[in-house]
Amino acid sequence: MNEWIDPQQLASRLRESDAPIVADCRFVLSDPAAGEAAYREGHIPGAVYLDLERTLSAPKRADGRGGRHPLPDPEALAAALGAAGIDRHTPVVAYDDQGGAMAARLVWLLRWLGHEGGTAILDGGFAAWKAAGQPVEAGAPAGAQPARTFVPEVRRDMALSMDDVRQRLGRPGVVLIDSREAPRYRGEMEPIDPKAGHIPGAVNRFWKDGLDESGRWLPPERQRERFADLADADEIVVYCGSGVTACPNVLALEAAGFRNVRLYAGSWSDWVSDPDNPIATGEE
Secondary structure, eight states: OOSEEOHHHHHHHTTSTTOOEEEEOOOOTTOTTHHHHHHHHOBSTTOEEOOTTTTSSOOOOTTOTTOSSOOOOHHHHHHHHHHTTOOTTOOEEEEOSSTTHHHHHHHHHHHHTTOOSOEEEETTHHHHHHHTTOOOBOSSOSSOOOOOOOOOOOOGGGEEOHHHHHHHTTOTTEEEEEOSOHHHHHTSOOSSSSSOSBOTTOEEOOGGGGBOTTSOBOOHHHHHHHTGGGTTOSEEEEEOSSSSTHHHHHHHHHHTTOOOEEEESSHHHHHTTSTTSOOBOSOO
């Protein structure tokens, strides 16, 4: 499958013998119960619900290390995916109603676990599905997916730790991308984390700039335009507030043809948990 799929394409795929598992990833940071509640009110028929904090993240540590949404334990995530009917060869389409941020987190995690079955994000999310006149069901899925066994083979090179990022500060050829809104990047405001600013040397590429005015993902050629100044980078390290909204930028970079992209999984919330880490403000 491609990086993104539209509602008509997904509806067609769901009628095929090798239909993908559809994963509803809706989640609201300010109201953690809202995503599952929205799922129960209405979702794509047969979709399974995967919660950002219960399934797609590990519990937060008391000292803040690992950030607000630490990477899940690979074995625990693999077990949850298997229970949802997903193994390493099952095609998966993810959606949300947050511009694809939560869906991108699932897609990135699947690849991190060594998934090889093909993944895609529903372009335009659940709103686009409904606007296209496609069917919706409420409650639990009408037919539960048969459980499978997901045997993970973690691609540890995809994710970087705080120490990894520290070692890369100032290294020629390494570019850090901050995926948050510009005022947070510049340190003018910080509504969530205890300190404002950005990792020294990082450039700002707000993840939502990868979407058009209607909330659809820009095509690969437009993504290449967004990142044209990074063509000579040896390595690109992407972060955000907690490692979630960085994932759309990672996928956009890969769609644009970059193959040297890493996610700083703990992101800004992990970085500021250590008082010795340097912080920059303003533009870079």
